[in-house]
Amino acid sequence: MSGKGPVKQATRERVELAIQRLSYSPSASARSLRTARTMLLGVLVPDLANPVFVPFLRGVQHVAQKEGYSVLVVDVQRSVEVERRALDRLLELRVDALILGGNARDPARIIQLRRTGMTVADASAGGRGERPLIPELEAPGTVAMCEAFAALGHVRVGYVTASGGLGGTGRRRWALIQRRSQELGMGLEQIRVTRGATPDAAALVLGGAVRRARGVTALICSTLGLAPTVLRGLSFAGLQIPSDCSLATYGDSDWAAAHRPAISGVTMDLFEVATMMTQQVLGNIAGRQVDAEVLPEPARFILRESVALPPTC
Amino acid sequence: MSGKGPVKQATRERVELAIQRLSYSPSASARSLRTARTMLLGVLVPDLANPVFVPFLRGVQHVAQKEGYSVLVVDVQRSVEVERRALDRLLELRVDALILGGNARDPARIIQLRRTGMTVADASAGGRGERPLIPELEAPGTVAMCEAFAALGHVRVGYVTASGGLGGTGRRRWALIQRRSQELGMGLEQIRVTRGATPDAAALVLGGAVRRARGVTALICSTLGLAPTVLRGLSFAGLQIPSDCSLATYGDSDWAAAHRPAISGVTMDLFEVATMMTQQVLGNIAGRQVDAEVLPEPARFILRESVALPPTC
C-alpha cells in the first residue's frame, strides 16, 4: 500500500503519471522558441461583416485544424492602421504563414514581408508573378452574366456599388464589365448606393436610373450584402423585378434563391478556394512540392427569375 | 566618415538601430515563456456556417484587438472530437482565456478547465452560479412572439427545427415556448425539416402540417439559416404567407426584411453580447473589478408582414 513490491510501485507510478497527464500539456511557447515553428496561421480579412469572407475563413480553419495548425483571425475593418498593428502582432507571434482573404490595405508592406521570407498567400492580388486568384476565377462568371444580359436584349446596365472606392478586385472586375459590355454593345453606368440606406433613399437613386429616358434595364449588384438594400429600394420605388428591371448580384445565398422572384447571381465556392490556398500554403512551408495547377472551380452565373427580357417601351 | 567624431558615431548607431528595427520584432513565444501571459484568446464556436456566430466572433475580435489580444478561432463543427483536440491545442498555446460562442460539446471538460483556474466565458450555458447569458437575453423576445401570435388569434403553432437534436440553448427555448403557448391556450408541435432540403421535400412536411384538419396556422423557424428552406417549401406547396400561414423566425437579417412579405423575427445583437462578454473576461484576467451587471439589450420580437391574422376557415 505504501511502496512494498516493485510491481505495485511501478503501477502506482503509471497511475501518477496518468494523473499528472490529465493536467499536463506541453508548452507551445517553449517548443516554438526552440523549434522556430509555431503551427500558427494568420488570416487577415478586410471585413468579417461582409459575408463573402465567412466561407473563406471556414475553409482556412478547416484545413488548418486538420493539419494541426491554429488560426489567428483578424478583421482589419478596412483600416490601414488596424492592419498595420495586426501584422506587427502576427509577426511577433511568429506565424508560420499569412493568408489574406482580400486586398491588403498596405500592399507595399506585404511585398516587403515576402522579401523577408514570410510565406504569404493572397486570394485577391498577385504579388510578383503570382496570379490574382479570385479575380481570375471570377472572370468567367462576369462574362457569362454580361452575355446573358446581351442575349436577352438589354441595352443599358447599371452596376450598383456601395459608396466608397473600389479595391483591387473591384477595379479589375469593373474593367472587365466595361470591356465586355462594350464588345456586346451594351451601355453601362455605375450607380452608388449606401449600404443599409433607407428604402426611400435607395429608391430615389435606383428609380432615377431606371425611369429616366433610355435608363438602365438591368442592374448588377456588386456584392451580396448590398442586394437587400437594392431590393427594398426597387420595391419602394414601385418597380417590379424583372418586368421593370432585371437584377443580378455578385454572390449567392439561400435567401437570394428563396426570394420571389429568385435572384440571379455570379457565384463561386470561396470555401473551396480557401481550402486549396491553405493546403498549398501548408505544403509550401512543409517543403512539400504541391501541384499548384489544380485550381478551384471558376465562378458561374446562376440565371434565375430576376433576370428576364427588358421592358418593352 | 568611418567613426571619427563621437557625435557622428552616435548618429550612425541610431540609424543602424532604426534599420534593424525595420525587421526586429520581439518574440512573443519568448516573452510568454517568461511572463506566463500570451495575450491570446481562444474562441470556440459550434459552427461558423451558422450566421449567428459571425457577429459574435466579430464582437470578440473587436474588443480583443483593441486591448492587444489576438484571437484564435476554432469552428468545432459540432464534433466532440474536434472540440477535444481544439481545447488541447488551445491549452498548449496557453490562451489567457476561453470564450465559448455556443454550447460546448463536452460540458464536463469545461467545468474541469474552470477548476484548474482557466478563465472561460460561456455565452450559452452557465456553469456554477453563472447565468446562461444568451438564453436569458432571448427569453423576452420569445415571450413577445408567443403573445403576438396569441393576440392575433392563432390557435396552433409549429416550431420548425433542423433535424438533429437540440442543444442546451435549444432545449431551454423549447421549454419556454411550450410553457408560454400553454398559458396562452395555443397548441404547439415540433416540425423537423432538414436544412437545405429540396423545396418539394420541405413542402411535403410543411404542407402536411398546415393543411390537415386543425393544422398549424403559424410557423416559428428555430434559426435564420433554416428560413430560406422553409420559405421555398411553403412556396412550393402553394401556401401564401401570411394568408395561409404566418411565419416568424429566430434571427433577423437584411434579407428577411427585404423579403416580400417581410419576415418577422426574434432578434438580438450578438455583436454587443460578445463585446460585453469579452470586456468582462479581459477585465477579469487583468484583475480589474468589472461591474457584471451591465447587460446587453435583451432580444425583441420584430413584427413584420409575415405575421398576421390566421386564415379564416
Added chain:
DNA sequence: CTGAAAGCGCTTACAG
C-alpha cells in the same frame, strides 16, 4: 540506448 547540457529570446530580480 540513456542522460545531462546547451540554448531558443525574452524578463526580472539582483549586484555593482
Added chain:
DNA sequence: CTGAAAGCGCTTACAG
C-alpha cells in the same frame, strides 16, 4: 541608474 545572470519549458545535439 546600468549591466550581467538566472530561468521560463522545451528540443536537439552530444557525451557516456
